Amino acid sequence: EDKVVQSPLSLVVHEGDTVTLNCSYEVTNFRSLLWYKQEKKAPTFLFMLTSSGIEKKSGRLSSILDKKELFSILNITATQTGDSAIYLCAVENSGNTPLVFGKGTRLSVIA
Amino acid sequence: GAVVSQHPSWVICKSGTSVKIECRSLDFQATTMFWYRQFPKQSLMLMATSNEGSKATYEQGVEKDKFLINHASLTLSTLTVTSAHPEDSSFYICSARDPPGMNAFFGQGTRLTVV
Numbered sequence: 001e002d003k004v005v006q007s008p009l010s011l012v013v014h015e016g017d018t019v020t021l022n023c024s025y026e027v028t029n030f031r032s033l034l035w036y037k038q039e040k041k042a043p044t045f046l047f048m049l050t051s052s053g054i055e056k057k058s059g060r061l062s063s064i065l066d067k068k069e070l071f072s073i074l075n076i077t078a079t080q081t082g083d084s085a086i087y088l089c090a091v092e093n094s095g096n097t098p099l100v101f102g103k104g105t106r107l108s109v110i111a
Numbered sequence: 112g113a114v115v116s117q118h119p120s121w122v123i124c125k126s127g128t129s130v131k132i133e134c135r136s137l138d139f140q141a142t143t144m145f146w147y148r149q150f151p152k153q154s155l156m157l158m159a160t161s162n163e164g165s166k167a168t169y170e171q172g173v174e175k176d177k178f179l180i181n182h183a184s185l186t187l188s189t190l191t192v193t194s195a196h197p198e199d200s201s202f203y204i205c206s207a208r209d210p211p212g213m214n215a216f217f218g219q220g221t222r223l224t225v226v
Contacts, residue, residue, distance in 0.1 A: 044217075
């Protein structure tokens with residue numbers, strides 16, 4: 001059975017801290033791994049990763065995939081209160097199949 | 112970029128009534144859309160896969176007679192919660208990919224409250 005495991009489930013940090021969110025997976029026909037940020041509504045897209053070792057970066061957020069060890073990390077540097085959200089990791093199999101989601105990491109950034 | 116629009120964003124209904132939620136792909140054709148349900152502080156749970164022109168595929172434990180899915184066109188899928196009960200109160204989200212294999216786009220979500 002396909003599964004995606006995220007850790008930690010919940011995290012509280014102070015503004016300015018750097019955080020690393022983890023996502024490990026076991027799926028049958030891996031195509032890509034995606035990170036989403038969810039605040040009050042539907043998830044919003046952050047990154048799609050398909051190749052190992054290539055870091056994707058967007059501002060203070062970055063992510064990398066290790067296809068050999070089957071995991072990805074999402075880094076957020078110099079955190080701000082606006083980064084408080086649930087971060088979801090999802091894995092896509094080949095074919096037009098639904099994403100397999102992890103349970104998410106709830107990040108709270110306090111001033 | 113591709114946009115998926117979901118309507119309504121928020122609905123309150125009485126027990127026993129039915130509620131229809133629409134999911135539209137605005138600038139691409141989606142032969143397949145996915146419906147998710149999310150309980151507070153939990154991740155997205157796949158309910159069903161909606162296929163244009165054919166019957167939806169439901170996940171185990173999801174009642175197909177209660178959650179009716181219709182995907183009559185390449186840009187519209189609907190989820191109808193029939194005879195809603197308070198335990199159906201939840202956040203429902205649809206998604207589609209353009210094209211298959213690219214980033215999945217989500218609708219805004221519908222928060223359903225059954226009283």
